Amino acid sequence: MQTLLMQTTASLPTPLLWATLPIGAYLIGSFPTAHLLARTRGVDLGSVGSNNYGATNLGRTLGKPWGIACFLIDSIKGALPVLAAGWMLGAFGVAAGGIEPQTAWCWLATAAAGILGHTLSPWIGFKGGKGVATGFGALAAMWPVLTIPCLLALVLWIALVLVFRMVSLASMVAAVAVPCAVLVAALSANGLTGVRAVMPFFASSLLVAAFVVFKHRSNIARIRAGTEHLVLQKVVQKKAAQPASESLSRN
Numbered sequence: 001m002q003t004l005l006m007q008t009t010a011s012l013p014t015p016l017l018w019a020t021l022p023i024g025a026y027l028i029g030s031f032p033t034a035h036l037l038a039r040t041r042g043v044d045l046g047s048v049g050s051n052n053y054g055a056t057n058l059g060r061t062l063g064k065p066w067g068i069a070c071f072l073i074d075s076i077k078g079a080l081p082v083l084a085a086g087w088m089l090g091a092f093g094v095a096a097g098g099i100e101p102q103t104a105w106c107w108l109a110t111a112a113a114g115i116l117g118h119t120l121s122p123w124i125g126f127k128g129g130k131g132v133a134t135g136f137g138a139l140a141a142m143w144p145v146l147t148i149p150c151l152l153a154l155v156l157w158i159a160l161v162l163v164f165r166m167v168s169l170a171s172m173v174a175a176v177a178v179p180c181a182v183l184v185a186a187l188s189a190n191g192l193t194g195v196r197a198v199m200p201f202f203a204s205s206l207l208v209a210a211f212v213v214f215k216h217r218s219n220i221a222r223i224r225a226g227t228e229h230l231v232l233q234k235v236v237q238k239k240a241a242q243p244a245s246e247s248l249s250r251n
Contacts, residue, residue, distance in 0.1 A: 029117025054129030078137030
């Protein structure tokens, strides 16, 4: 964790980069992956399932492979502009302590613009997904500061989906886990000095987490009412049916 405070310095962003990087990220992020994939099968995601233009609703409507493919594409579209921005700013591969605050905020603004493009896509009436996959790709692309926290959050997400079978719950908890992991890593590495170094990244990942939770407010209501959509239902039902079929065959 000592790499958080390496003193290799990234360059300061020019006004041109401040203008073009977020705009480019927004346009890339606005690519309506789930909508277009659903249209290939004659389905309008805005009128089925949760009416959400995201990987979860697509997977629930057309099948798991479609949802996985959408998640991967949305993650890539979030990561690509952030990787490009990191390279152009000289921030990619530089530890938090070596990145000037102006550079960090420009890099983070690029990530935020990509997430915003996904959730408010102009191509489908400023609608979109809930920003989980695109947000994961965008933040994970910020090597090394946010990559490891995002990968830890991904492991947590998988574990929660397997245990509770609620993608929404897993997504919200995983989103909140990212800023927590950033803070813990900074404190363990260099105490308050480490926290100051990662503050732009901590604050931004916290805002992204709050945004993700806000986008899931309808899911929160369904969770409280006990009516939230569950995944892996067929797997659970199949396992439950096996003992019954075995007992019948014995009889």
